[in-house]
Amino acid sequence: MAPFQKVETLWFNGAFVPWDSARVHVMAHGLHYGTGVFEGLRSYETADGPAIFRLDDHLTRLFASAELYELEIPYSAAELASASLELLTRNRLTRTYIRPIAFFDAYSLSVWPRGCPVSVAIAAMPLGLYLGDDAMQGVRVCLSSVRRFDASVIPTTAKSCGQYVNSVRAVQEAMRRGFDEAIFLNQRGEVAEGSGENLFVVQGGTIVTNDVAASVLPGITRATVLELAEMLGIPSRVAPITVEDLRSADELFFTGTAVEVTPIRDLDGQAIGDGRPGPVTSRLQQAYFDVVHGRDARYRHWLTRPA
Numbered sequence: 315m316a317p318f319q320k321v322e323t324l325w326f327n328g329a330f331v332p333w334d335s336a337r338v339h340v341m342a343h344g345l346h347y348g349t350g351v352f353e354g355l356r357s358y359e360t361a362d363g364p365a366i367f368r369l370d371d372h373l374t375r376l377f378a379s380a381e382l383y384e385l386e387i388p389y390s391a392a393e394l395a396s397a398s399l400e401l402l403t404r405n406r407l408t409r410t411y412i413r414p415i416a417f418f419d420a421y422s423l424s425v426w427p428r429g430c431p432v433s434v435a436i437a438a439m440p441l442g443l444y445l446g447d448d449a450m451q452g453v454r455v456c457l458s459s460v461r462r463f464d465a466s467v468i469p470t471t472a473k474s475c476g477q478y479v480n481s482v483r484a485v486q487e488a489m490r491r492g493f494d495e496a497i498f499l500n501q502r503g504e505v506a507e508g509s510g511e512n513l514f515v516v517q518g519g520t521i522v523t524n525d526v527a528a529s530v531l532p533g534i535t536r537a538t539v540l541e542l543a544e545m546l547g548i549p550s551r552v553a554p555i556t557v558e559d560l561r562s563a564d565e566l567f568f569t570g571t572a573v574e575v576t577p578i579r580d581l582d583g584q585a586i587g588d589g590r591p592g593p594v595t596s597r598l599q600q601a602y603f604d605v606v607h608g609r610d611a612r613y614r615h616w617l618t619r620p621a
């Protein structure tokens with residue numbers, strides 16, 4: 315995994331600052347207890363310049379995550395949106411990953427974060443294919459021995475910093491065993507999702523994905539793909555997914571802001587379909603890339619460009 319590519323300027327607590335000066339105190343509450351919330355967005359090159367995909371939807375989820383943890387973001391969504399867009403311009407960036415994060419900063423040792431100031435940062439940086447340069451030929455995944463946390467433990471609809479230790483454990487195991495990514499089972503032993511992406515199964519031309527009842531984050535890319543499937547006349551179903559469904563699938567693919575639409579070519583060493591990206595996955599992937607690059611006029615409202 316490549317280290318992130320530093321850019322000149324980040325946005326930190328209301329100001330544009332050089333990358334190296336965006337520093338946090340070691341006693342930050344968020345560092346000790348994982349009390350922060352974040353988002354992941356992407357910007358793409360379009361014919362009219364760079365644009366961020368579904369900016370408003372990501373910021374809506376950021377504020378919803380924050381509310382759940384009683385974390386008051388001291389900026390409006392409009393301010394965070396304009397800072398995100400301005401980072402592209404200031405750093406002369408086109409294809410990026412954008413990471414807004416809000417967390418309880420240093421104030422108290424108490425687990426109760428009351429009184430901790432809230433710090434907010436946004437970084438935009440170049441990012442290629444999240445699961446590696448060959449990812450679009452299909453990735454190799456394993457079923458993780460680490461189970462997905464249940465919504466009764468931590469809500470799966472939010473993106474909080476601390477919850478990602480669950481994903482870290484699954485990814486570390488997958489890498490140790492020589493795979494590209496892990497798939498979680500939930501507490502019931504059904505399929506949940508990847509460490510940072512949703513999962514779709516293709517069964518006889520129908521795409522199937524699960525929902526929050528399976529302990530997954532209801533991803534924005536997942537929702538986008540369901541909408542594109544409808545537009546393309548590809549039948550879809552939202553239902554629980556079993557391990558057997560994975561093993562007998564015609565095709566499997568991940569969706570997520572970072573992984574976009576990534577085919578899965580093998581599960582635990584067993585080929586999915588003929589071990590190559592399947593036709594349904596490829597159609598949806600093409601449609602997705604057309605949308606994010608502004609080539610499909612019907613979905614331009616999902617793209618926001620810097621002023």
Ligand code: PMP
Pocket residue numbers: 354473507508509510511512530531532533534535536569570571572
């Ligand atoms: N599940 C998890 C656990 C994730 O971290 C992500 C990435 N945010 C997703 C699914 C996909 O969500 P989205 O499509 O909104 O990026």
